[in-house]
Amino acid sequence: GAVVSQHPSRVICKSGTSVKIECRSLDFQATTMFWYRQFPKQSLMLMATSNEGSKATYEQGVEKDKFLINHASLTLSTLTVTSAHPEDSSFYICRAGGVARYGYTFGSGTRLTVV
Amino acid sequence: EDQVTQSPEALRLQEGESSSLNCSYTVSGLRGLFWYRQDPGKGPEFLFTLYSAGEEKEKERLKATLTKKESFLHITAPKPEDSATYLCAVQASPLQGGSEKLVFGKGTKLTVNP
Numbered sequence A: 001g002a003v004v005s006q007h008p009s010r011v012i013c014k015s016g017t018s019v020k021i022e023c024r025s026l027d028f029q030a031t032t033m034f035w036y037r038q039f040p041k042q043s044l045m046l047m048a049t050s051n052e053g054s055k056a057t058y059e060q061g062v063e064k065d066k067f068l069i070n071h072a073s074l075t076l077s078t079l080t081v082t083s084a085h086p087e088d089s090s091f092y093i094c095r096a097g098g099v100a101r102y103g104y105t106f107g108s109g110t111r112l113t114v115v
Numbered sequence B: 001e002d003q004v005t006q007s008p009e010a011l012r013l014q015e016g017e018s019s020s021l022n023c024s025y026t027v028s029g030l031r032g033l034f035w036y037r038q039d040p041g042k043g044p045e046f047l048f049t050l051y052s053a054g055e056e057k058e059k060e061r062l063k064a065t066l067t068k069k070e071s072f073l074h075i076t077a078p079k080p081e082d083s084a085t086y087l088c089a090v091q092a093s094p095l096q097g098g099s100e101k102l103v104f105g106k107g108t109k110l111t112v113n114p
Helices: none
Strands: A004-007 A010-013 A019-025 A032-038 A045-051 A067-073 A076-081 A090-097 A110-114 B003-007 B010-014 B019-026 B030-038 B045-050 B056-059 B062-066 B070-075 B084-092 B108-113
Touching (some): A032 A076, B030 B070
Antiparallel strands (some): A019 A076
16 A cells, blocks of 8 residues: 555656656545655755645755646645756655655656756 | 764675664654665665664564664675665654654665675
């Protein structure tokens, strides 16, 4: 139980374009979704927290207009990287909240490469 | 500020050579300490949650322990398939103003050679 499906797993896009990453909770309702980015040999850095039906809360230093987060339903949260630049290339991972017994389940991650 | 420090950064073992990974933490009030395994290009896979000092949990060749300042992940007779990065994370108690947020360490990259 408590599976989070994240898509796409890999994406390559051109500078200036936008990319949408989806995270779906398949067998439970995720009232909260956490979005992280991870650089090589670095820890997971929390970018923002989304709650179903309300605005996302962004961590200090994360640009709200660049990383758009939508949590329109209890089973779907999306992260859109707008006007992507090469420095946005990273590994993006979502984590569902509210399911403590499963250790807060993570998605499988999205490798974004901006060329 | 809540902090998590993992050591060593990297560890190479021979198959069957037991060892331990360390996770030192400072948190205003511990709600839970989590261990995850992460394979390259994948999201973290949950291993254990520990809630109070003295607690221990086991899963196959892995055993996690917790004190008031640190946690250890003991690996007994590891196999090559145990090779991965092991992440530690802490969650602060809601009584201390914490939420569901997890603070992660940088991880220990374990390589087990056959």
